[in-house]
Amino acid sequence: MNRIDQRFQSLKASGRAALVPYVTAGHPHPEFSVDILHAAVSAGADLVELGMPFSDVMADGPVIQNACARALEQGTGLDQVLETVREFRQSDDHTPLILMGYTNPIERRGSERFAREAAEAGVDGLLVVDCPADEAATLRDQLAANGVHQIFLVAPTTTDARLERTASLAGGFVYHVSIKGVTGAASLDVTGLSPMLKRIREHMDLPVAVGFGVSTPDQAGSVAALADAVVIGSALVKRLDACETKDETIATVTEFLAPVRQAMDNSRLTQSEKVATPT
């Protein structure tokens, strides 16, 4: 069974929402990446999302653009990304790991080869930002043949017909882009979230993660009350950008994620108390 499915099963059983931090591979320094992933898990991450640097990150805001540019300057390509995953897996065989990136580097390597190598390295899911369901059939089958889920984005503007098409291909979980915009661009409006999650769940049974507009513990807490998972990327990557040493980087990961984790757990706790209290 895929680690993502296992993880969401056990989270559901314990009534928790998943914390999913995103970091860009090779940022701020290639030698820090494996330790960043471990530190994220220690600080309470349930799944981790590792960005594959690309020269033209059309759907990303300035923070992740900058992180990708720095990672590329330091020589982080798909080889290094997969090596990071292999090293991470040497001492963590249970935390689900998702790669996030763009189509061209994957196709240049050969998508069938990439699917195989990613699975062998210990990758559980792949999110290709510029590959919507309409263009995904071949890649999805290649990933599925290797036991890797293709993760898809859905947006507030996604029509019912598109939700249906996405549902037919998606595995693991579905990633709801909570704002109109690029990564890290604006703050999420939690009030609109509830009806959208309801609409998504009418079309698919997969867990729903929410991201693109979550940057603070408070926001993460509000989202955790409604969604199955919270993705937090740019706010973390921005802090890592200022780190110079490995120790400083690791400490920053911990300091940033611990309060987020706590806010999410408190929010779920309050929610279950509310449910338990007779009215």
Next chain:
Amino acid sequence: MAETADQIIRPEALPDPSGHFGVFGGRFVSETLMPALEELDQAWRTILKDADFLAELDRDLAHFVGRPSPLYLAENLTRDMGGARIVLKREDLNHTGAHKINNTVGQGLLARAMGKKRVIAETGAGQHGVASATVAARLGMDCVVYMGSEDVRRQAVNVYRMKLLGAEVVSVDSGSKTLKDALNEAMRDWVTNVDDTFYILGTVAGPHPYPAMVRDFNAVVGREARGQMMDEYGRLPDALVACVGGGSNAMGLFHPFIGDESVAMYGVEAAGRGLSGHEHAASLCAGRVGVLHGSRTYLLDDEAGQIRDTHSVSAGLDYPGVGPEHAWLKDSGRAEYVGVTDSEALEAFHALTRREGIMPALESAHAIAYGMKLASERPKDAIALVNLSGRGDKDIQTVADLEGIKF
């Protein structure tokens, strides 16, 4: 020449309904943009059947742009080459100085029909930015133009032109600071402001429906040229020649001739400092198939699939991708793509200026260079129709700099 709806709608033609030209094209964008592209596709298909819209487009093309643009027989150049006749399609005579306005007039009217109050555009040399700002000024829309900071520096006059027209010019500092990065940034704006904003993409690249829509708005060039050839020469040309960056002027000229098997088509890419290294922008001649800016096409990337920086003396051709329909025409063998270097283009710039009194844009000078070569190899009764896609006023500073002249 009046356009009718029947001439514009080509239901038998590519792309297929999902925007593919064979394996090329498609929609490789984030899900956040897919609904907007579907809405645009629908709106575009609707207006193509709307007689009022098409009549207004025709009026604007005639009275605002100045169409039809003439065919011009370059007699001196023809004599110099000693072979086929060289006939120029004079898109340089359009309002704002290039073919770009054909597309922006069309997309501007479409934006208005869709109720959008704000338009955005990307630009390299500034021609598409100026053409977009021009249309926005006339339609009373807010206009934001994204331009790489390197191009802002090189094209200060065009930046000022856009500002005079009321546009805001945003300098883009990411990546290689040129056209491809401007396009990325325009996409980011669109995804953020998708409710009230129309993205006027400037070439036949990008996600569906842009390659087909921009082609159709520029195909007025080919339709006119076809009719003018029949009227003035009593026959079709033997060869079409047009420069290709993203490929909008070439696609506009080629498309109405695709079914005419006797007409050869040559797309001329920027070979920069030569195709052997990486200092060029010839994605069809020297690139590979990949995915960039929303479509599958030929592009220039490194071994790891990262997009390369490109080089051309002409900013309008300095782009690492190309429209997917050109990729299709190349692989199907219907069109041939060739490279012309910076120095060959400069020679042609001077030749046309001195021999015909017409100063071409450096982009168009690439087509002129190949047209001259082709003419020298073909018999005197043959005709090479070359798209003179823009005028050279904007390039005077660049040419002077290259030749070490200070004002």
